[in-house]
Amino acid sequence: MTPNLSPETLQDTLLEVDPAPMAMTLPAGSVIFAYAGTIWITQEGLRDDVILRPGERFAVRNRALIVISAVRDDNAKVWVAGPEGAAMSEDDLFALLRKSALRQRAAAIEHAIHSVRDRLSHALTSAAAAARRALEPSYRVHGH
Numbered sequence: 001m002t003p004n005l006s007p008e009t010l011q012d013t014l015l016e017v018d019p020a021p022m023a024m025t026l027p028a029g030s031v032i033f034a035y036a037g038t039i040w041i042t043q044e045g046l047r048d049d050v051i052l053r054p055g056e057r058f059a060v061r062n063r064a065l066i067v068i069s070a071v072r073d074d075n076a077k078v079w080v081a082g083p084e085g086a087a088m089s090e091d092d093l094f095a096l097l098r099k100s101a102l103r104q105r106a107a108a109i110e111h112a113i114h115s116v117r118d119r120l121s122h123a124l125t126s127a128a129a130a131a132r133r134a135l136e137p138s139y140r141v142h143g144h
Helices: 083-087 093-135
Strands: 002-005 013-017 022-024 031-036 039-043 050-052 057-059 066-070 076-081
Touching: 013 066, 031 039, 031 050, 050 057
Parallel strands: 002 022
Antiparallel strands: 013 076, 022 066, 031 057, 031 076, 039 050, 039 066
């Protein structure tokens, strides 16, 4: 069995799943979406196990241990959405991924704008200082 994975590293992550059980804990409100393959999920305290096919989801209601595995030896994958990401979506994994990508793109653009603004400000300040130095009269004493 794979060792417990950190809830922080799992949120908003695509994971490959194989038939070997993988244990994890997630915050309540998280969602596990089947992305590819058939997934088997067991969570402590739940009476029934859950089988997910691509596009289906499992809502995490508490922090109890979750054990997840692929039903067959196929290329199974799941998308683990943290509570914030899960709140953005109804049941559609691809809508969630689109919203997440748009949010990440907006953040990257905002970061790039701030970086360019900071560099431009620094360049203008440096150019202004160099211009002031070039225009200042020189007070050299000329000796005979």
